Each structure stands twice: as structure tokens, then as C-alpha cells.
Amino acid sequence: MKYSTSTALIGLVLAFSGLLSVDSQASKAAFDDKFRQLGEVLPTPNIYRTASGTPGHKYWQQQVDYDISIAIDDKTQRLTGEQIMxxxxxxxxxxxxxWLQLDQNRMKRDSAYKMTSRAPSEKKVTFDSFRQLVESPIFDGGYGITKVSASNGKALHYVINGTMMRVDLPKPLKSGASVEININWHYQLHEQKVLGGRSGYEYFKEDDNYLYEVASWFPRAAAYYDAKGWQNKQFLGNGEFTLEFGDYDVKITVPADHIVAATGVLQNESKVLTSTQRKRLKQAKKAKKPVLIITPAEALANEKSRSSKTKTWHFRAKNVRDFAFASSRKFIWDAQGYQQGNSNTMAMSFYPNEGNPLWEKYSTEAIIHTMEQYSKYTFDYPYPVSISVNGPVGGMEYPMITFNGPRPTLDDETGEKTYSRRTKYGLVGVIIHEVGHNYFPMIVNSDERQWTWMDEGLNTFLQFLAEQAWEEGYPSRRGHATNITSYMKSDNQVPIMTNSESILQFGNNAYGKPATALNILRETIMGRELFDFAFKEYAQRWKFKRPTPADFFRTMEDASAVDLDWFWRGWFYTTDHVDLAIDNVYLYRPNSQNPDVEEAWERALDNEQPEFISDLRNKNQWIRTQDKPELLDFYNDHDKFTATNADRNKYNEEHEKLESWQKDLLTNNSKFYVIDFSNHGGLVMPILLDITYADNTTEHIYIPAEIWRKNSKKVSKLLIRDKEISEIALDAKWQTADVNINNNYWPARPIQSRFDLYKEKKKDMMRDYNEALKDISAEKINNEAEHQEEGK
Incomplete structure (x- = not known):
């Protein structure tokens, strides 16, 4: 390998002075301290939340218990209930x-959600989207509150403000005291596939049946906690639910031929289930694979029935933050027991025949797989049931029950139901994700109304781990660093710490980016052992409690002894991206000070230089000294690199004064490589180098992110090696979400792509002329329409 004089300086001293000059530039320019601590950003520790990230010795949270009776009218799709809170x-x-949450008021005609919804930007709109645009303003949903009273029956004054209701207490509620409030209400369920949302009904025209998935269905106490006070921010559709733990006693009245799946444990099996169904449930408890409680044939028979009677299903759930249920006469039902550690759970799936053959094969298996995998990184699943329901909601979570959407499609030619690769992994992935939400936020009870990433991001990270444990090469959508790079270099983003309702790209910001960040922490920065211990410590500390971001950040550092403030600041508080680059590579050697050695080295370098074009062309021209040799002298016999006796004498004199270790340094034969790096993206990260040597051996070098602490834009690193380096690759395994890998190699590599060849079609000139006239006419119409809109 050849090095030009511009990249092979003579003295090693110059190399060190060059390194110093890079850092010294930071003192002149504005210093951007990427490593300053988050002390001025995070809330001050106190008796409720400590500086280590643990709940303080005075930590508290409210307890809210519910006794609810609810009825569904299968003819009008109206929900009527009464509750004691x-x-x-x-x-x-x-x-x-x-303050109570009235989330269904989002569906009112004049709700802030509807009034602040924006026009679609696309010129092309699907029929389904257009139907929602047309019908959403017309549908007038929301609660009809018919009674709010104290335990003595006396009416209480209340005020409804959008999706929140304030109930004024008859007397101040002191610390340690409790109060009972009675509320009667009703509201109209909507067709979920038409109006969207997290609950609703699905209508099956072929057999005239309904499938109900009911959530956010009763007035629920808003959270009141030390770091926020009342979390009474309006529900605009994105920021989900911040709730209190409590015990639930719920009675659900439905048509007698319906099957109900719900949060909690069924209390009256003998009244609502047949003896055969009860026997099958008992068998499922110890079964090695799912047992059908209701078979496909039985479900088909049920969906043809029309009972005029009703049944009341009675459920109880302890220490949960919410309650949801599903009801239909179309349900197939399978179940399998799951016992591991402190878990003793029934995993159950409810789905119509339209869900097979996909659901019977994967749903319950995915539930059990999720609990097995999540428990490794958090805690044993604590609840007695875990349910997956197939209905209109694409994916949503509640304590002990989840709603999941993917189904097979009917092949028009064969008449058989089939499913694509995307549908299969979509189902497995959504079940893992939604069941995983039982851990975050149903148990680790973060404030979803404020910070979506605290449940979605952490859960998506664990979903990635669980998916990769499902099968080798599982096609996870989120988690791999390369999958987030397009988003991170885009202008259409806000920091992860942005409030839920103000996020621009919800999936990338609240799901993908935090999940990728945690995966990078685990694999690249902290290592699996330190990360897994710290993450599990966070889950254990805050299960059945309400953490804030500061509690997570502090716990991860407290349990690992790794300073991560720079990481939280860059990934969670900014929109910087990763783009590290190799700028230059220099090869240095010590100046031996021996004139014979050094002059010979300079001569060798000079000989490697290309000859100047004039010198090449002048070789055959007349030269004066050829005819007049008397003009030649000493300097013609010795080039400019020839050492003189004076040089040698001076060297010998000074060399004798050196100690032996100093003489050894002057004759060090190692190769001193200095590599210059730039940070174009602003986000500091570790520098991961893969070195290839001339003898084809390789070496991996990990340089911690702290190398950027004195200059976050440019740094240089000295590598002392005995072998010649032939290639250097930065982040060769794509671990850090670097958005531009083309500047990650030395020597530079060509950017690979491809182009397509096609056969040119002969043009019909008259047709092209006519089409051009149409285009001109259409453009004129569009321009006129735009001007009219601007005028309005």
C-alpha cells in the first residue's frame, strides 16, 4: 500500500499535536455538551420517587373499586349500565x-376529537375511508348520564367537560377516607369497521349476527398521583388511558345464546355454561395443547339460534386498572392451562369460524409464548386468565383480555379460506404485542395519556425479543436498527418525549424508535447481562405502581452503573440522528532522528510521487549540463535527501545523551494509525470498528460514546498496530441506526444499486396528442378549484 506525503507526516509528535488541535477547537466554538446530566430536566427526587428510580418510602396511589351491572340490547346495539364506585x-x-373519564364522549357529534380532525391530504380516498369521513360527523355517540348520587341516594352535582366529568363531593374527602358514588348511564355502540376506535361491534350480514368488543364503556376514575395531580387531559384519540387499580365485580347481561369473554374470573359457570363446556375447561387446565370448549360445529349451530331470553355472566377481577369484554353467539372457544413460576393461568381464545384455520392454530399458542418470554425479562404473569378475541378491533389491550384482528381470506376460485405470510405473522405479532401490554401498562401502570412510549415503546421492544424467540428469522417490523433509519433522518418527527396527542408519526415515534433505542442499549451499549438485570429491576420495582420516565431512566442507571444521560438526552429528547463517518486515515511512524534512516525514508516517499507532466515531456529535450559537464558539482551526485557528516555528528552527540528507554522509543517499528471521525447527525454513539489487516486477519474495536464528550462533532483515534491495515469499516453490523453507511468505509466502497431494462412501446402519436389535451384540461380544472378554495 502506498501513502502520499500528504497522509504520511514525518514526526509522531505532529500526530499528537494534530489530535490536540481537534479538541482545542471546541473551546473556541459553542460547546455542545452531549454528556451533561439530565438533572435540570428530570423532576427533583422526593419522598414519593427517589433519585435511584425506586418508589419512595411515602409512595402512594389511589384505590378505586367498581360494582357494575351492564346489559347489551342486541337489536339496537345500545349499552345500559349502572355502577357503584x-x-x-x-x-x-x-x-x-x-374527575372521571368519559372516553365514549369522543364519539359525540361536537367533540373536540371530531372538530379538530383534519381533512385527508390524499386526492385518492378508499371507499372505507370515505365512508368514515361521511358517517363520523353524523354519528352522535357518547354517554347519556341519567344518575349521579351518593351512597344515601342524594344527587351529586357534576359537570361534563368533553371526555371528562367532575363530580363534586358532598364533603371534602380527607386522606385515608373513602366515598361511594352511584352512576347510571347508557350509550350507543357503533360499528367499529365504519367509525374505527378501540371498541364497537362487527355485523355479519351473511348470518345476521353481531360480535361485540366493548371497552372504555363505563365512567372510570381518572388518575390522581404525586407527579401530576389529576390526569384530566382531554382524550383526542391518541393518548390512551391513565387509570387506578381496583377490584371489579361485573355482571354482564346478554342474549342467552351469547358467549362472553371478559377481564377476570367467571363466577357463575353452572348458570351460563353447559356441563360439557365445564368438563372441557377442566381438561384444558392440564392439557399440553389447546382444548376446544366450543367447537367450530357448535359455534355454527349457535350463530343460527335466536334466543329471546337473556343470561347474566358474572365476573370478578382483583387489582386491575380496567375491565373489558366481548360477546357473540358466533364464538369458537379454546383454552389451555399455563403454569410457570408463580403463574397459574388459563390461556383462552375466542373467535368466529371466519378466523379459522388461522386462529385455532396460532392464537392460544401465541398467548402462552408471550407469557413465557415476557416473564424472563419482567415478572411472572400474575392474573388467572389471558384471553385473545378475534373481532373488528385490529389490536387493543385490556387487563387479562386483548382484541386482535387478522383473519384468513376467502379464495373466490376455490371457495377455501387461505392466509398470506403477512397475515400469519401479523396475527402472531399482534397477539404477542397486545398480550404483552398486560405487563406494560396494565401492571407497570404508566401514564399513557402523557407518554405513549412508556407502554408502547417498552412493549414493542419486548415484542421484538419474543418474536425472535418464536422462530429463527422471524420478520419483525420493529426492533432492528436499520428499520428506523428512514424515520430518523426525516424532517417529519418530534422528540419521543412529546405528549401523546402531538406526535407526528405515531408508530415510528412511540413504538419503533424507543424499541430500537432499547435494543441498541441491550446489544451494543450496556450488553445483555447489565441491561436485562436493570430492565427486570425496573419492572419489579414498579409492577402495580405508576412510574414516570424519570423512574425508568434512573432505574436503568442505578441497576447497571452505566451513565446513560447522554443516551436518554439524544434519543428521547431530541430529533438528532446517527450519522458517523470516517474522514481520513493517517499512518505515522516515530522519527528515529537518525539522519541516514530518516533521509532514506523521505527519499522513498518522494520516489512514490508521480512525475510532473512537464518533467515527463522534457525528457527528450536538450539539457545544458549534458554538453557542459563542468557545470556539475557535489549536489548533482547527492540528492537533497543525502545525510551529511554534520547531521551524523549532531545525531551521535544527542543520541548519547538519551536513556535506553528513550532510544527504544525512537526505534519503535509499530505503525501508528490516526483515524478522523465526524458526527454529521448530531447523535453521539459508540464507534464500532471492524479492522481488516493486509494478512486478511480481522479485529473488532469498541470505542465508547464518551470519546465525543469534549467535541461532539469531530474526534480522532490513535491505533498502534504491528500490522498494516488494509480496510476499516464503521458499524459494519448496522447496530447503531446509522442513517448513511456510505461514509462508513475506508477505502470508500461504491454505492450498489440496480436499474431496470424495459422494452419501449411504439407510440401512437395521435393518442398521445389526445391524452395531452385531456391532461391540460384536467390541470386547468384543478387549478381553478384550488384558487376557489384559497378564496374561501
Missing amino acids: DYQNNSPDTLRYL
Whole structure:
């Protein structure tokens, strides 16, 4: 390998001075400290939340218990309920009123959600989207509150503000006291596939049946906690639910031929299930594979029945933050017991025949797989049931029950149901994701209304781990660093720490980016052992409690002894991206000070230089000294690199004064490589180098991110090696989400792509002329329409 004089300086001292000059530039320019601590950003630790990330010795949270009776009218799709809410004030504060969430008010005609929805930007709109655009403003949903009273029956004053309801208490609720509030209400369920949302019904025209997935269906106490006070921010559609833990006693009245799946444990099996169904459930408890409680044939028979009677299903659930249920006469039902550690659970799936053959094969297996994998990184699943329901909702989670959408499609030619690769992995992935939400946020109870990433991001990270444990090469959508690079270099983003309702790209911001960040932490920055211990510590500390981002950040550092403030700041508080580059590679050697050695080295370098074009062309021209040799002298016999006796004498004199170790340094034969790096993206990350040597051996070098602490834009690294380096690759395994890998190699590599060849079609000139006239006419119409809109 050849090195030009511009990249092979003489003295090693110059190399060190060059390194110093890079860092010294930072003192002149504005210093961007990527490693300053988050102390001024995170809330001050206190008796409720400590600096280590643990709940403080005075930590508290409210307890809210519910006794609810609900009925579904299968003819009108109307929901009618009454509830008793027991609110226990465990805070140190006296409360004069309570705030309740009325999330269904989002469906009211004049709701902030509907009034602030924006026009579609696309000129092409699908029929389904257009139908929603047309019918959403017409549908007038939301709660009809018919009664709000105290335990003595006396009416309580209340005020409804959008999706929130304030109930004024008859007397101040002191710390440690409780109050009972009775509420009667009703609302109209909507067709989910038409109006969207997280619940609703699906209508099956072929057999005239309904499948109900019911959530956010009763007035629920809003969260009141130390770091926020009342979380009474309006529900605009994105920021989900911030709720209190409590015990639920729920009675659900439905048509007698319906099957109900719900949060909690069924209390009246003998009244709502047949003896055969109860026997099968008992068998499923110890089964090695799912047992059909209701078979496909039985489900087909059920969906043809039309009972005029009703049944009431009675469920109880302890220490949950919400309650949801599903009901239909179309359900197939399978179940399998799951016992591991402290878990003793029934995994169950409810789905119509339209879901097979996909659901019977994968749903319950995916539930069990999720609990097995998530428990490795968090805690044993604590609840008695875990349910997956196939209905209109594409994917949504509630304690012990999830709604999941993917189904096979009917092949028009064969009449058989088939499913694509995308549908298969879509189902497995969504079940893992939604069941995983039982851990985050149903148990680790973060504030979803404020920080979507705290449940979606953490859960998507664990989903990635669980998917990769499902099968080798599982096609995970999120988690791999390369999958987030397009988003991270785009202008259409906001920091992860942005409020849920203000996020621009919801999936990338709240799901993909935090999941990728955690995967990079685990695999590249902290290592699996440190990360897994710290992450599990966070889950254990905050299960059945309400953490904030600061509690997560502090716990991860506290349990690992790794300073991660720079990482949280860059990945969560900014929109910087990763783009590290190799700028230059220099090869240095020590100056031996021996004139014979050094002059010979310079002569060798000079000989490697290309000859100047004039010198090449002048070789055959007349030269004066050829005819007049008397003009030649000493300097013609010795080039400019010839050492003189004076040089040698000076060297010998000074060399004698050196100590032996100094003489050894002057004759060091190692190769001193200095590599210059630039940070174009702003996000500091470790420098991961893969070195290939001239003898084809390789070496991996990990340089911590702290190398950027004094200059976040440019750094240089000295590598001392005995072998010649032939190639250097930066982040060769694509671990850091670097958005531009083309500047990651030395020597540079060509950018690979391809182009397509096609056969040119002969043009019909008259047809092209006519089409051009149409285009001109259409463009004129569009321009006129745009001007009219601007005028409005």
C-alpha cells in the first residue's frame, strides 16, 4: 500500500499535536455538551420517587373499586349500565371533587376529537375511508348520564367537560377516607369497521349476527398521583388511558345464546355454561395443547339460534386498572392451562369460524409464548386468565383480555379460506404485542395519556425479543436498527418525549424508535447481562405502581452503573440522528532522528510521487549540463535527501545523551494509525470498528460514546498496530441506526444499486396528442378549484 506525503507526516509528535488541535477547537466554538446530566430536566427526587428510580418510602396511589351491572340490547346495539364506585383516597391531600373519564364522549357529534380532525391530504380516498369521513360527523355517540348520587341516594352535582366529568363531593374527602358514588348511564355502540376506535361491534350480514368488543364503556376514575395531580387531559384519540387499580365485580347481561369473554374470573359457570363446556375447561387446565370448549360445529349451530331470553355472566377481577369484554353467539372457544413460576393461568381464545384455520392454530399458542418470554425479562404473569378475541378491533389491550384482528381470506376460485405470510405473522405479532401490554401498562401502570412510549415503546421492544424467540428469522417490523433509519433522518418527527396527542408519526415515534433505542442499549451499549438485570429491576420495582420516565431512566442507571444521560438526552429528547463517518486515515511512524534512516525514508516517499507532466515531456529535450559537464558539482551526485557528516555528528552527540528507554522509543517499528471521525447527525454513539489487516486477519474495536464528550462533532483515534491495515469499516453490523453507511468505509466502497431494462412501446402519436389535451384540461380544472378554495 502506498501513502502520499500528504497522509504520511514525518514526526509522531505532529500526530499528537494534530489530535490536540481537534479538541482545542471546541473551546473556541459553542460547546455542545452531549454528556451533561439530565438533572435540570428530570423532576427533583422526593419522598414519593427517589433519585435511584425506586418508589419512595411515602409512595402512594389511589384505590378505586367498581360494582357494575351492564346489559347489551342486541337489536339496537345500545349499552345500559349502572355502577357503584368506591373511591379510596390514599393521597396526603384532601379532595373536594373527583374527575372521571368519559372516553365514549369522543364519539359525540361536537367533540373536540371530531372538530379538530383534519381533512385527508390524499386526492385518492378508499371507499372505507370515505365512508368514515361521511358517517363520523353524523354519528352522535357518547354517554347519556341519567344518575349521579351518593351512597344515601342524594344527587351529586357534576359537570361534563368533553371526555371528562367532575363530580363534586358532598364533603371534602380527607386522606385515608373513602366515598361511594352511584352512576347510571347508557350509550350507543357503533360499528367499529365504519367509525374505527378501540371498541364497537362487527355485523355479519351473511348470518345476521353481531360480535361485540366493548371497552372504555363505563365512567372510570381518572388518575390522581404525586407527579401530576389529576390526569384530566382531554382524550383526542391518541393518548390512551391513565387509570387506578381496583377490584371489579361485573355482571354482564346478554342474549342467552351469547358467549362472553371478559377481564377476570367467571363466577357463575353452572348458570351460563353447559356441563360439557365445564368438563372441557377442566381438561384444558392440564392439557399440553389447546382444548376446544366450543367447537367450530357448535359455534355454527349457535350463530343460527335466536334466543329471546337473556343470561347474566358474572365476573370478578382483583387489582386491575380496567375491565373489558366481548360477546357473540358466533364464538369458537379454546383454552389451555399455563403454569410457570408463580403463574397459574388459563390461556383462552375466542373467535368466529371466519378466523379459522388461522386462529385455532396460532392464537392460544401465541398467548402462552408471550407469557413465557415476557416473564424472563419482567415478572411472572400474575392474573388467572389471558384471553385473545378475534373481532373488528385490529389490536387493543385490556387487563387479562386483548382484541386482535387478522383473519384468513376467502379464495373466490376455490371457495377455501387461505392466509398470506403477512397475515400469519401479523396475527402472531399482534397477539404477542397486545398480550404483552398486560405487563406494560396494565401492571407497570404508566401514564399513557402523557407518554405513549412508556407502554408502547417498552412493549414493542419486548415484542421484538419474543418474536425472535418464536422462530429463527422471524420478520419483525420493529426492533432492528436499520428499520428506523428512514424515520430518523426525516424532517417529519418530534422528540419521543412529546405528549401523546402531538406526535407526528405515531408508530415510528412511540413504538419503533424507543424499541430500537432499547435494543441498541441491550446489544451494543450496556450488553445483555447489565441491561436485562436493570430492565427486570425496573419492572419489579414498579409492577402495580405508576412510574414516570424519570423512574425508568434512573432505574436503568442505578441497576447497571452505566451513565446513560447522554443516551436518554439524544434519543428521547431530541430529533438528532446517527450519522458517523470516517474522514481520513493517517499512518505515522516515530522519527528515529537518525539522519541516514530518516533521509532514506523521505527519499522513498518522494520516489512514490508521480512525475510532473512537464518533467515527463522534457525528457527528450536538450539539457545544458549534458554538453557542459563542468557545470556539475557535489549536489548533482547527492540528492537533497543525502545525510551529511554534520547531521551524523549532531545525531551521535544527542543520541548519547538519551536513556535506553528513550532510544527504544525512537526505534519503535509499530505503525501508528490516526483515524478522523465526524458526527454529521448530531447523535453521539459508540464507534464500532471492524479492522481488516493486509494478512486478511480481522479485529473488532469498541470505542465508547464518551470519546465525543469534549467535541461532539469531530474526534480522532490513535491505533498502534504491528500490522498494516488494509480496510476499516464503521458499524459494519448496522447496530447503531446509522442513517448513511456510505461514509462508513475506508477505502470508500461504491454505492450498489440496480436499474431496470424495459422494452419501449411504439407510440401512437395521435393518442398521445389526445391524452395531452385531456391532461391540460384536467390541470386547468384543478387549478381553478384550488384558487376557489384559497378564496374561501
